[in-house]
Amino acid sequence: MEESLLSVTIDGARQNKSAFHHTGNILLDPALLKSAEVSEGIAPADAGPNALAGGLAYTTKDARDFLEIDETIGGLLTLRGGSNGEGFRRSLTLFGQADGFEWLLSGTRQTGEDYQDGDGVTVPGTEADLSAYVLKLAHTSASGKRLSFSASETEDTGIRAAQAGPGGILFTRPDFAAVVGRPSLFVEGLSRRSSYTLTYEDEAPQGWFAPKLQLSYNEQEIDASGVWGLNTSLSGFAANEFLLGNGTLNAGIDFFQETAEGKGRGPGPFGSSGEETLWSVGMFAQARQNLSDRVSVSYGGRIDHQEFEGADGSRFSDTGVSLNGAIDLVLTDTLSLNAGLASSWGGFELGEAALIDFGGAWDYTGFRSSRGNTARIGLRHENGPWAASGALFHTAIDDIAAVLPTGGARGELADLTSRGFDGSVSWTGERAFARLNYTYADVELDGDPISTTAYYYGRPVGHIFALEGAYQVAPEWRVGGNAEIALKDDDAVTPLPGYVVASLYASYRPVRFEGMEIRLDVQNLFDETYAKRGSDGVGLANVVALNEPGRTMSLTASLRF
Template identity: 25%
Template sequence: MKRTLSCSGALALLCLSPMASSVANATGQDELAPLVVTGTRTPTDTFRAPLIIDTLDRHDPTLSTAMRLEDALGSQPGLSVAGQGRRNGQTIGMRGFDRNGVLVRLDGIRQDIDTGHLGNVFVDPGLLREVQIARGALSSLYGSNAMGGVISLDTVGADDLLRAGETRGGRLSLRGATASDELGASLSLFGKANTAHGPVDGLLALGRSESGDIRRAGGHTAPDDANLNSLLAKGSWQLADHHRLFAQWQNYREDARQPGNPQSLEPSDGSLRDRTTTSDNLQLGHRWSPAAATQLDSRLSLSRQNIDEPDAQRTQQRLGVQSDGYHRLEHGWLSQTLAFGAEATTATQRPGKQASGFPRADIDTAALYVDDSLTVGRYLDDGGAGRFELGLGARYDHYRAEDAEGRDSDEGRLSPRLRLSWSPSDTLMFYSGYAEAFRAPTLSELYADQRHFAGFCEGPFFCVPDNYWVPNPDLGPETSKTWESGLAWRVGDWGLRASYFDTRADDFIDTEVDIMAGTTRATNVNRAHLWGFDARLQYRPDGLPFDAFVALAEVSGHDRDSGEALGTLTPLEALAGVDYQLADGDLTLGWRGRFARAYDKGDEPQPGYGLHDLQLAWQFTPAVSTSLSLRNVADKTWYRPDGNLGDGRSLLANLSLQW
């Protein structure tokens, strides 16, 4: 295996570089725009949102030092990242649903290529501005796949990097991780200008990293040899007071030598293969915002993912058009917020060479949704009975799929959502709601008809024949019905959010393998009952230079027919942390504790664990900053809910110079 140079010494020099102390102090970042919450599609205080939302921004060392998706999301309670650390083997599970039941969006573009053990989202974390994790059934807003939640990945723009009074600049970031002997760099150029035809802004970012074998928990090694090239180009033009055009292109290319199944620790046959993964996401859009209470975004997008190996090539391309908006109305005693939208997409799968399980097929989808929130009443302190909010929403999705043999699947699905909240005061809110969600079958599940795996002989008198996929164009969508109730409370230095959910899921799509008949077929078989809770407690004392938090989550469940436990559950998990600010807030030292209770997921006992991370964020000067994160300090052996080894001890670092 090729190994890049050892990172430990390089990172130590990078983080303690004496040039950092030679430049003057202060950050001077512009104020952030109002937060558009993924779970509501409107700008709002997350305290008011009737669901559990976690947000990571680029100033958090968890995100700013991340080299891959696992580094950014792997410590979130109740969220599991499958795989052994390889970028193109990482998939996300949440609230009892696997990769196909959790929708991932990159700058609003759906990421959902279905390629067996390969991942379905490809992004360089160094380009991200923010990550939002919205938990719960959200098909009424986002359609298929949003059964366990939605993860929104948003890339950085010029306004995020320009400081007050600046019109142009550049940023050079050096990053690394010792566990994968990885070193990388990214260069961003950005600016804005007032022209005779209106203000414009733009950003161009280029990234490059090289990595070697990945050290997992307890010193185990996942063989890998990879290099990643990334590009982000985006800009906007305010052509009139209420009209803004925007465009962007995000490109990802990874060349790797790794096992055929990148989610395995080591190749079963000892062989490695070359694999090139490319992803392009382009969009051209228009924003109409005639008032602070009204906005409509319309965009045309093209998404293309290609996975190329010596014996197989898989390409998915999606062309879509969509409009999403919100509008707030005041009727005196009644406030109303409307979120609405429509979209249409056409997606194609094209196999090449001897690709298996990835049929040549197309799928067209169309959707229309509306969500109305009505708020009325006065708080108890004002002589009222409290403020009540009623939310009513629904989305209709229709899809039609067809393969090269003319076999088609035509389905429509309505996803309603109802919620009610009561706030006796400005500091306390109780909510409850009902939502239905669905997941359309993938083209591979509907139409795969190639060879699944080769036959073999276990002795002179017992041989297993070649196994072939059997198409099932009558396969129906997975569906779920969820009740969720919770509360939000904040008084003084304390804040608490908690929710309990109960989900009945039907028609789970399972894969049935008949060894002796030599067939593999996707069928609707399972009915699941999932339940659990999420809780977030935060303490931010006024006037003291520290804050602390605890986040908890647990997902339980079983098959409603057999009573057996399901394989996508998560035990009681906790993330605890304390941050302490020094040097007038320019230096923050932090501790994170990751804990999980032992549990039996049905096939084998899963041991519990307790891990400790240390992190640092230091704004040396207005121009120079660094972030450090030391993960799994004791290098403890631990396992994720899917049985894969967790991350091992690793020092991740980021040093940025901005001018």
Template identity: 30%
Template sequence: MPQNPPLPLKVLTLLLPLCLATEFSWAQDETVLEPIEVSASTPTQDGVIQRDDLINRQAQNLRDIFVADPEISVGGGGNPISQKMYIRSMEESLLNLSVDGALINSKVYHHQSALILDPQLIKQVEVEKGTASASAGPGALGGAIRYETVSALDMLRPGQQLGGMLTGSAFSNEGWRSSASAYGKIGTQVDALLSATTMQTRDYQAGNGQTIANTSTEQYNYLAKLGVQLTEQQRLSASFQRSSDEGIRTARANMVGFAHPVLPNDAIPQSLARDTATLKYQGQQLGWLDGLDATLYRSEVDSERTSKTGRTWGETLTTTGADVLFKQAISEHLLKYGLNWREEKSAANQIANPFGLTGNGREEMSVLGGFVEGELHFNTITLTGGLRYDDYSYTDNHQQQFNSDGLSPSASVRWQATDALQLRAGYAKALRGVGLKEAFMLDIAQWKNNRQIEAEEADNSELGFVYQQGGLSLNGNVYRQTIDNFITTFSCPSSRGGCRGNLGSATIDGYELAAQYRWGDLSLGLSVADSRPELDGRKFNDGDLGLGVSTGRTWVSRLAYQLPAQGLEMGWLGRFVESLDYQPIGTKTEQTKAGYGVHDVYISWKPWAKETLRLNLAVKNLFDQHYYDQATYAYNGWQGKVLGYPEPGRDVRLEASWQF
């Protein structure tokens, strides 16, 4: 497998002059820009996952990041490369996923995630559920997830100019991780960070003690950031982030049990790498403008596999884009508007063409969109509305051209009924034009687009409430989500490999309720979520790739207790999923997805007064439960067996971190 340099100097060399070429005056005092916020024009139960929570839980992968949210499921087993995330039963491919503002949307190889990222490098994760607001960008049918990585300003302690951090971890099930970071400020205007992490795991054990073959992995993650405070009101920052994963795993990395006489599922070397570079400008109080955010980004994802016969092949996906956001305060009201542009190119490398014509093995698409979104305050009533327009252009691997465009409105109302109670309602619509196939499909067969493909459209209607009184917090919502003209591949007589076109309409009805109570240093939480997804009148099954999956009602309970004088924090999290009856793919009889309950605990200790040393113990799956996550592609009726991977059994994780 090709080895790329961990921090390509050519990228940093390009970004650095862009930072320094801008005219600016040096600020005399360090200034941290305060963001101007405009609430999204959807009333969803959105949330933010903070770095401290990820560190306490010793998060390693997608499941660890989102385990505390009952509306998010992560299937695929314990290998990070085979995991897929679902929000309200909708697959991650229906979301807008971004790292530091760089969108990574299209699919490379359907058994692999295109987004691998070390949770230790994350500052926070913003989750926008349901059809997203106008400012979330084009094509956010099921919502948006925005990952933000750490910077030097996040890591430096008060009064510190230079610093570093070393971290080492060991896992009983089974592997280790290490990381090193260096960061600092040059004067009061320039800050920089370099960070690197390595994680290596061996084949893990399921809850029944069985060792799951071909699940070992090597991951490397690197992050470089440079920030320049141009003036008191302006900041320019550049970042480069690289993540890579390598291992020997089955060709279908999420299906250990798959067997087929023509399509082998051999264990073969596979790798996935992503390079992402961003350049950001943030300004406030710029004459008549109250705020201006601009982001330029480029990301490249490379997937590679080597077969038993010695053939090496894979895919490349390159995304280039730019976003501009203007913010304006008008009296007590708020307004924001802007433009989004994105271009994506995919290619299959070394086409084998085993089943007929595959075209030229390359595709490209672009989208240009604009939006306006505002918030109006009238005493106890807040009205929020947005409108965006997107224009898509797509050329497929058979040189067919497609154009899609349309408007996406959104609106919501929030009523502060009492000091403690807020009621809200809203509606949002999103359009995603015809775009790239999964890059893997450019190689294996004559998967050809129907000429009459229509753009996908999503609608989301919600009712919700928030109640806060003293240490008690309650919130909840009910929603109906629809997705029309879902685009996927299916068999058809006109093409030897298959056709790609509109399959039908999906409807998802659901709700979420959450309660939290804080009493001094003790906090308690309980939440429940349930969604009922249907495609043309039937429940989603595990074979609805690119669309979603059906899971049972999910409960999450949390408890955390702090002893500040001793530098101790401890917590427990339980995730409980009820059983579900559904009809698996390949059979007309119903099966039951078994329910399960999994318990995680942690204790974090900072023994020194300056909190420079942190010792952490976390135990995942405390009672060694053997189970298949219900979001995993499990039972297959055609083969009459479970294809997917079980989740890892008990895992004791020990970590020490020294910040200096």
């Protein structure tokens, strides 16, 4: 299911989606990424509003994640160069702490050339041209009161493929290698994300008062040559975590005000512009308790009220309730059962910013709020170095209003379902580990198999395996690799080919130079020619799918000083 149907946060701050359907939703440089937590299908009430299909929470590193208690200043320098268009990536992060104050400043730049696929064919419009900057400041008092501020900007300005579209103007489509029957031109694109977040938290609460407050603003801007779009989001929350006899209760309020604004650069109706606005306020409570040594539960709910204004000035308002519950039951010393249910009110969703009223005024007849219902049940087994888990899932979302409307029918509704199984088997030893993941998902839109260009809804998945492993050869040497195996999917709108892609790496950390690491990666070891299962346009007659890079070798040197 597509990311805009989830609650997406970075360091707790709500993120709005992208402004154009041929680009990704969240532009995020992973240089400082600490973790990514996925709530599959069932999101807790404190994950935020509009969590129809779950939640995705990114957390980035602070200065204290790099420094020991007795360290006051340091840095991390990373240089990476590679073959097959990967180019040169350089990243410098400086950080420090003293008397409760912390600071972090980071900059990343990556440039490269167009890569070649497994057949040695150059894929134009794939050069790297990324800049990313992060500033973080914080102060933690002796009693644990922490005030932090972060600012970041990530920008991609690479040369991208564009083809003529409605109104005879160019549209950058970096997700396609080409469009059949439409010659490609190559223009400089723009994808930019800016974010500012202020957070207060008591990390050493006394008694019942353990507050956390946050205010955040972020923008996502797209310049797709013939159209331009900007999404903005002002959001915040105030919450308190109450101690229960056998757990916690996190309760509070949150809000957001978001806009989608766009304009066309074509003649007549293709030069129009428009704006949509969405305002929301909600109350939430989520309990997490250990009822006994064998039973743990999580349950909660939220109520949200939203106001929506369309590009034509029409107004819509609605209020909805969301409920969730999950249980983890220990059956034996090695086996446990986990199950959950959720009914999530999705509220309203902004339309695609870059195409608001493009070619004609949008019609909001039938526009309404959506709702998602999810069920999940699984088993988990742990015995010594072995662990295995598996779960059946079913998520159904009803009345999704058209974000990218056909003929301007913004109030056209669709129903989306995803059901299947995901599982994992792993072995972890003292010097090695191996893990196999498996996912099967049957995704349907209005009862039919979903296509590979069902923007803002989802993608066909079928059967996908992922294998990962590593071995510590010696204190200084570590080798590992991963593989992705997608089976042929004959149940898709058009059959999707299968593929096997494997990558290997070797890492060297010299004992004499603490903080240094040299790593060699060989990606796509067998030079497979393939388009990833989640790629746009795979299997469609009018689209040339974007193949992934062929065999690519890269060398990374990093120094922690």
